[in-house]
Amino acid sequence: MCRSMQRIDINSASNYESAVTKHSDIEVSIDFERNILSGTTTITLESREAQGVAELVLDTSLLEIHRVFVSDSPARWDLKPLVEPNGRPLHITLDNVYSLGETFTVDFQTKPNSTGLQWFKPGQTDDKKYPFMFSQCEPVHARSIFPCQDTPSIKTTFTIRISSVLPVVASGVPEHDLVFPLVNDISEAKIYTFQQTVPISNYLFSIASGNLVGAQITPRSYLYCAPGDLEACKAELQPDLEAIMASAEKLIYEYPWPWYNLVILPKSFHLGGMENPVFNFYSATVISGDRENISVVAHEFAHSYSGNLVTNASWEHFWLNEGWTVYIERHILRELRGEDERTFHSIVGWQDLLYGIESYGGDQSPSTRLVLDFEGQRPDDVMSKISYEKGYTFLCYLESILGQKEWLRFVPHYFKTFFCKSVDSSQFKSCLFDFYASDAEAISILERVDWEAWYHKPGAPPKPNFQCKLYDDCIQLTNRWTNLSTQSMYRPSPQDMRGWTVAQILVFLDTLIRSPNQIPLDYVKQLESVYGLAKSKNLEVISRYLRVALRANDRDAIEPTRKVLAETGRMKFVRPLFECLIAVDGKIASETFQELKDFYHPTCVRLIENVLHGKGLLQA
Structure with a gap:
């Protein structure tokens, strides 16, 4: 039999076992000059204790708390000392046992080093014109944006009001026009309001604000991105989107939100995508010009059911x-x-x-x-x-x-x-x-x-019986390459990959990367001269090609690697490229990180710092 599971979330200091957030009203202003959000959150609770509750404990991290009210009356509160890795719990004391209908309002302000927010100066954005900010709350970073019960076991509806000088998207249904006018004046802030009537966990709260334009691409989907990227994004995502949605609905049931919108974030976004309800966030690397990243869109849309509706x-x-x-x-x-x-x-x-x-x-x-x-x-x-x-x-x-x-x-x-x-x-x-x-x-x-x-049980489960010629063809080509020698009868040819998908090319390169038989430097050059891999516009391909080249100690690959590292903050690419660059030239790797760390998301920065620390290339 399966051992019993504990229902306690050790990653939350909140007392969610005693009182449950049912609705959250969040009203904040975006300050691009100081890289902060400031405003209030008002929480409506439901008590789980028969005798009621006399204290509310909320998760916070890197937040300033200014005032707390219970309904309209000032309340006693205490921001406790930092306890890693869960942050600083906010204790709010009631003078009476909580009664239904009372609300808790907290005036707060984020800090510039909030782990849940990333801020860009105009020069760091794709179009170089205006600043940009976006949130990433999964798994435990909502508490660095607003005080909350930061556990996926609690679900709340939301009203979200955002004041910003630039267009805003957030994880709710917008109560304003779905297409933004072109930005040409940022002297005056506007209010953007969103309603989320489907209860969601706090890690699914999201916000992004910047020079965004939008266009409707299906009857129930809008696409948002930087103005100069709109046509390329439409061409990449529009053709398959309705079919993706219909397939999931056929398997499960009808999509439960009125809109499924896609937001292409600046290139520093550290994930392939994030399933924030109504407005999914996507990495710019998904836009590769070949419609070969359909699995990323299928994955993020699938989260509309698993994760967003039914949550761990x-x-x-x-x-x-x-x-x-x-x-x-x-x-x-x-x-x-x-x-x-x-x-x-x-x-x-x-x-x-x-x-x-x-x-x-x-x-x-x-x-x-x-x-x-x-x-x-x-x-x-x-x-x-x-x-x-x-x-x-x-x-x-x-x-x-x-x-x-x-x-x-x-x-x-x-x-x-x-x-x-x-x-x-x-x-x-x-x-x-x-x-x-x-x-x-x-x-x-x-x-x-x-x-x-x-x-x-740790480790691998029993191996499934998967068989596929598409995959076998990739392995056969890899084996030819890893056995290349002057005596070998095999000579690489452009016909080797005739009719291949990008996914097959990736398997070929991944297998080369993982093979104990490192291919010689001379043959690495043929990956470019024969197959043209270094000229690919798909970052999935070019990043793997560079890893193969660096593994062969090809110093000609250093500058192209630095160029890629300056163009994307997606951790899937950044970490392995840094690891390979370190193996070739640790000094250049460390210098590259110092040049780019302001470009990367805080989670990505911490990850690469750990890698550099482990190699003795960064002081603790």
Whole structure:
């Protein structure tokens, strides 16, 4: 049997077990001169204690608290000392037991080093004209933007009012025109209001403000980006979007928000995408000119269900967010591009899982379990692709033993059962058993599952039986390259990759990177002269090509690597490129980081600082 799951979120200091946020009214002004937000949050609660509550504890980090009110009366409050990694809890004392209808209002101000916000001067933006700011709250950074119960187990509706001199998007349905006029005067601030009537966790709160233009690209979607990028973004994203949405709806149920909008952020955004409701945030690297990043859009849209509607109760159960999302993403790929495409990405994901396990300490590391343990650690430092792919593998395993037809009956049931709720791994198991309670054969199958091993055993799970010629072709070409020698009969040819997708090229390069047989420098040059990889406009391709080149100690790759590092803050590219650059020239790597650190997101900065510290290239 599966051991019982604790329902306590150790990453929150709030007393959410006693009182639950039901509605949050946030009103802030954006100050681009001082890089701060200032304003108020007003919280409406529901008590979970029969005898009522006399104190409210909220999570904060790097916030200034000015005043606190209970309804309209000043309240006693105390901002407690810093306790890493959870920040400084704000204790608000009531003179009476909380009664229904009372609200808590906190006047606050962020600090310029807020971990949940990134600020750009005009010169750091894509068009170099106006400043830009955006938020990234997942997993525990909402508390650095406003006082809240910063745990995914709490869900709240929102009213959001933002004052800014530049256009604003936020995680709610806008109460203003969906298309912004062109920016030509930033002398006067405007108020932008958003309503979020579907309860969401605080980590899904979002805000971005800058020189944004928008255009409607489907009947229920708008696209936002810098003015000069609009046509390229439309060409990249418009053709597949409705089909992506329809595929997910067919699998689960109708999309629950009135709009699904996409926001292309400046190039320093450190993630591929972030599933903020109504307005998904995307990395500029998704716009590659070849429509080959469809899986990123499928993934972020899938989060509309797994994560945004049905949410992991705490970050230990992160696999429930991401494993389900990868499952939906690959279902979409199968619907749009066939079974081979789904299988191909599943095999790639399995290889990523093995690589992730190795990177996070190997088969015995607690960080490689499905159900994680964050005691004394920052979730940012433990959460990884392992949860995505190990979670996906587990769901595929359940599908295989129950049969696809039976499993697909369960999928919408799961999302209906936990609609607008948070769920942990034991509840997922119970839901599965409850659904098949009248099916003795299914119950017998589920009882034979080693739930303890799947949830808590570190390392790789049993290998799925994935077979795909598209993938095998990539490995065969890699093997030819890693066995290249003067005696070899094989000579690289442009025909080697004829008809290949970008995803196949990535597998070829990834396998070269991971191969113990390093290809010689002379042959690295042929990757460019024969295949033209260095000329690719897709950063997925060019970043991997540069890693292969740096691994062969190709110093000609140093400047192109520095150029890429100056063009993107996406951690998927930044960290491995820095690691490879360090191996070739640590001094240049350290200097490059010092030049670019103001360009990167705070989470990315901390990650690269850790890498440089580990190599003795940065003073603690």
